[in-house]
Amino acid sequence: MSTMVRRLSLCATILSFTCGAVVAGEIRVECYSDGNECEVTQEFAKRFEAQNPDVKVAIDKVPYKAILEQLPVQLAAGEGPDIARVTDLGGLSKYYLDITPYVKDPKYWEANFGRTLAWMRSTPADKGIYGMMTQLTVTGPYVNKTLFEQAAIALPGPQATWDQWADATRKVAKATQVPFAMAWDRSGHRFAGAAISMGAKYFDSAGNLTVDDGYKAMAKKFYDWNRDGTMPKEVWGGVGGATYRDAFEEFANGRVVLYLSGSWQIRRMDTQIGKNFDWVAIPNPCGTATCTGIPGGAAFVALKRTKNPKDVGRFLDYLASEPVYAEYMARTENIPAHAGVAKKGVDYKLSPPAKAAINTFVAEVPKLSPVAYRIQGYRLNRAIFNPTAARLGQAIAGEMSLDDALKRIASDADEQVKAAAK
Amino acid sequence: MASVRQRWLDAPAAAARAALDAVDWPMRALQRAIGVPRIAWLFVGPNLLILGLFTFLPIAVDFHFAFTSGVELYPWRRPYTGAENLATLFECGNFLDPSTCRKDLFWRSVYNTALFAAVQVGLMIVFALVTALVLNRRFRGRGFFRGVFFYPVLLSPVVVALIWKWMLQREGVLNAVLVGAGASPVGWLSDATWAFFWCVFVSIWAHMGFYTLILLAGLQAIPADLYEAAEMDGTSPWRRFSRITLPLLMPSLIVVFVLGLIRAVQVFDEVFVLTGGGPGSATTFIVQFIYQTAFAEAIHQYGLAAAASLVLALSLFALTLVQLRLTRRDSGVRGRGDA
Numbered sequence: 001m002s003t004m005v006r007r008l009s010l011c012a013t014i015l016s017f018t019c020g021a022v023v024a025g026e027i028r029v030e031c032y033s034d035g036n037e038c039e040v041t042q043e044f045a046k047r048f049e050a051q052n053p054d055v056k057v058a059i060d061k062v063p064y065k066a067i068l069e070q071l072p073v074q075l076a077a078g079e080g081p082d083i084a085r086v087t088d089l090g091g092l093s094k095y096y097l098d099i100t101p102y103v104k105d106p107k108y109w110e111a112n113f114g115r116t117l118a119w120m121r122s123t124p125a126d127k128g129i130y131g132m133m134t135q136l137t138v139t140g141p142y143v144n145k146t147l148f149e150q151a152a153i154a155l156p157g158p159q160a161t162w163d164q165w166a167d168a169t170r171k172v173a174k175a176t177q178v179p180f181a182m183a184w185d186r187s188g189h190r191f192a193g194a195a196i197s198m199g200a201k202y203f204d205s206a207g208n209l210t211v212d213d214g215y216k217a218m219a220k221k222f223y224d225w226n227r228d229g230t231m232p233k234e235v236w237g238g239v240g241g242a243t244y245r246d247a248f249e250e251f252a253n254g255r256v257v258l259y260l261s262g263s264w265q266i267r268r269m270d271t272q273i274g275k276n277f278d279w280v281a282i283p284n285p286c287g288t289a290t291c292t293g294i295p296g297g298a299a300f301v302a303l304k305r306t307k308n309p310k311d312v313g314r315f316l317d318y319l320a321s322e323p324v325y326a327e328y329m330a331r332t333e334n335i336p337a338h339a340g341v342a343k344k345g346v347d348y349k350l351s352p353p354a355k356a357a358i359n360t361f362v363a364e365v366p367k368l369s370p371v372a373y374r375i376q377g378y379r380l381n382r383a384i385f386n387p388t389a390a391r392l393g394q395a396i397a398g399e400m401s402l403d404d405a406l407k408r409i410a411s412d413a414d415e416q417v418k419a420a421a422k
Numbered sequence: 423m424a425s426v427r428q429r430w431l432d433a434p435a436a437a438a439r440a441a442l443d444a445v446d447w448p449m450r451a452l453q454r455a456i457g458v459p460r461i462a463w464l465f466v467g468p469n470l471l472i473l474g475l476f477t478f479l480p481i482a483v484d485f486h487f488a489f490t491s492g493v494e495l496y497p498w499r500r501p502y503t504g505a506e507n508l509a510t511l512f513e514c515g516n517f518l519d520p521s522t523c524r525k526d527l528f529w530r531s532v533y534n535t536a537l538f539a540a541v542q543v544g545l546m547i548v549f550a551l552v553t554a555l556v557l558n559r560r561f562r563g564r565g566f567f568r569g570v571f572f573y574p575v576l577l578s579p580v581v582v583a584l585i586w587k588w589m590l591q592r593e594g595v596l597n598a599v600l601v602g603a604g605a606s607p608v609g610w611l612s613d614a615t616w617a618f619f620w621c622v623f624v625s626i627w628a629h630m631g632f633y634t635l636i637l638l639a640g641l642q643a644i645p646a647d648l649y650e651a652a653e654m655d656g657t658s659p660w661r662r663f664s665r666i667t668l669p670l671l672m673p674s675l676i677v678v679f680v681l682g683l684i685r686a687v688q689v690f691d692e693v694f695v696l697t698g699g700g701p702g703s704a705t706t707f708i709v710q711f712i713y714q715t716a717f718a719e720a721i722h723q724y725g726l727a728a729a730a731s732l733v734l735a736l737s738l739f740a741l742t743l744v745q746l747r748l749t750r751r752d753s754g755v756r757g758r759g760d761a
Contacts, residue, residue, distance in 0.1 A: 068718075069717045069718055070717075072722060073495065073717065073722070076493070076494070076495035076722075077495050077496075091720065232592075233609070233612055233701075234592060234609060234611070234612035234701070237612060237700065237701045237702060238609075238611060238612040238697075238698075238700050238701050239697065239698030239699065239700035239701070240697070240698050240699025240700035240701070240702065240703050240704075240705065240706045240710070241698070241699050241700075241703075241706065241710075241714045241718060242714075242718065242719070243698045243699070243700075243718075245698075253593070380720065380721070382720030383720045383721065385720070386719060386720050393700065393701075393702060394702040394703060396702075397612075397614060397700065397701035397702030397704065398614070398702070399614070399701075399702035399703060399704070400521060400702075404521065408526070416719065416720050416721045417721075419491075419492075419493065419721045419723055420493060420720075420721045422491050422492040422493065422501070
């Protein structure tokens with residue numbers, strides 16, 4: 001009996017050592033894809049493993065909804081991956097790991113990612129390095145050029161206003177018998193660029209979220225366009241809550257003339273529309289204040305719960321290195337957030353329309369309003385983005401008046417900010 | 423040859439005997455050690471543990487969350503706030519007008535759920551009863567049709583919703599048929615009234631088979647000689663239905679009513695996939711409100727969601743009490759009759 005016990009103990013000891021050895025150098029990356037980001041990351045992980053045989057990188061591809069809804073709960077419970085690709089950059093900041101001690105040269109990070117590192121920090125005083133933007137996105141419209149040609153109507157110029165674009169696309173839709181002139185993704189983030197163009201500041205003088213006149217002016221236009229049939233009601237009014245819904249299918253099926261989304265759709269445009277019709281990305285239309293979209297993007301962030309912070313730092317350092325990052329951008333067809341790579345330019349292997357589109361979006365970056373950067377970098381920006389989608393959706397569906405919706409957006413945002421402070 | 427076959431036939435019984443013999447002495451030893459009365463606990467122990475861990479513990483945690491606030495997930499890190507969450511939910515100028523309530527979406531979802539439950543359960547009982555009556559008759563292909571009506575019950579709610587969404591969306595099959603016939607497409611899921619109608623319809627389509635089966639079993643338990651006697655007396659079909667079928671089917675109908683009602687109050691998955699709660703909040707039901715408040719908002723308000731789920735739990739508890747009362751009264755009546 002005692003021999004058996006000794007043998008069992010020996011087996012258990014060997015097993016625990018073996019398991020320990022496997023877990024010690026393993027890092028898990030939770031990744032969602034806009035296009036092929038996870039697949040490309042997987043390839044880089046293999047190269048990294050070849051250079052660092054003591055580390056194993058596992059890429060778990062998940063839907064975007066899992067990143068938005070399940071990851072925060074996992075993190076709050078002290079669970080989750082070692083690295084995640086997230087878009088709620090500030091909202092999850094309390095779970096991030098500062099990798100400054102684990103990267104070779106923090107100054108390199110500051111010099112090349114300085115513009116976006118602040119988006120992942122919890123306070124302005126915070127100087128930590130928490131992750132790396134895998135893409136810099138810019139919101140902006142796409143236009144079905146073929147429909148304009150068929151209607152023999154000229155595309156409005158680069159300084160055209162939202163009203164001019166609405167008029168032009170309505171005429172095109174009428175002439176070509178397309179059901180809708182415009183469609184916007186159902187997202188408070190997409191709405192924000194247009195609202196800032198109309199003068200929305202998003203913050204009052206005390207730094208609190210506010211629904212100001214600029215915001216209201218854009219909301220009024222948007223509401224009217226949905227009610228008068230310029231836009232398809234089902235995109236914003238068709239679903240409930242803050243549910244995200246893009247209008248890509250409407251555009252790809254030739255049912256709308258202008259589609260407001262962003263640079264991350266280029267790959268989809270290129271592969272799914274192909275030669276069905278000619279499409280172009282256009283500069284953001286102007287409002288009464290400026291002509292801006294809003295930046296955004298996704299970042300790989302290091303997470304505090306990791307048991308291998310050193311390996312997490314090494315892997316992110318590898319991904320952030322200039323040659324790797326440049327290849328990553330070229331293959332994922334994203335706008336670089338790395339200053340050095342952006343300056344040298346990325347050799348995109350794209351079709352001519354896709355190349356033209358990415359150039360349009362790159363040209364939008366310097367024109368982005370400081371307000372757009374501020375709201376994007378605000379930790380609780382979803383506190384106003386989400387009610388924008390939910391309440392304007394209710395107003396468009398005819399459930400409440402626009403005035404009531406605007407009051408509710410303000411009170412919802414206020415309540416969310418207060419809840420976050422508890 | 424026959425003895426080999428017999429040995430094969432006896433093998434399972436022999437194996438069972440061997441297994442029983444193997445556990446016999448340890449069980450006897452255990453009985454001697456802890457006593458015969460306590461051995462019962464050993465058998466219910468695992469069940470109690472599972473029930474406690476996965477039913478009673480979550481209920482206790484839900485109570486704790488409902489009376490605490492903040493964004494922390496660990497119960498011990500959440501500050502106690504008393505009935506603040508419940509007070510927030512019930513802060514209303516006029517309970518009949520959700521727009522006067524602080525959490526207007528909660529009240530909209532409560533009213534939507536009440537309307538859905540009333541319409542869906544009522545219609546479902548009627549359809550299930552008619553279907554059961556038809557399927558209870560002798561006709562060619564009866565087994566096939568019983569299978570057809572039960573088939574949707576076997577499908578996952580998400581699959582059901584996706585199938586119907588595919589048919590009802592703007593470019594869906596239904597609109598294609600309409601356009602083909604020269605009519606204009608209809609926003610089946612973007613118009614509030616139509617969206618609500620389709621939620622009810624799809625829910626009935628998906629669950630009716632289960633309730634039909636219960637009613638069918640109830641119909642088959644009614645003694646045939648009652649119908650024969652009524653027929654000999656020249657009783658009309660309607661009278662036979664109202665005086666024999668309906669009263670004797672009442673216990674099954676009550677079960678269907680209460681189960682259907684509880685299920686309707688809990689509706690979530692099919693509707694969430696089909697309409698996402700929209701248009702606006704026209705098909706947002708209470709479980710979706712709880713889900714959104716806890717997991718889909720920018721700030722996860724677990725306390726508020728737990729308070730709403732407490733309200734839901736209390737309503738379900740009340741419905742269960744009604745069921746118990748009705749079934750008890752029903753069995754009491756029958757008991758007196760039998761005596």
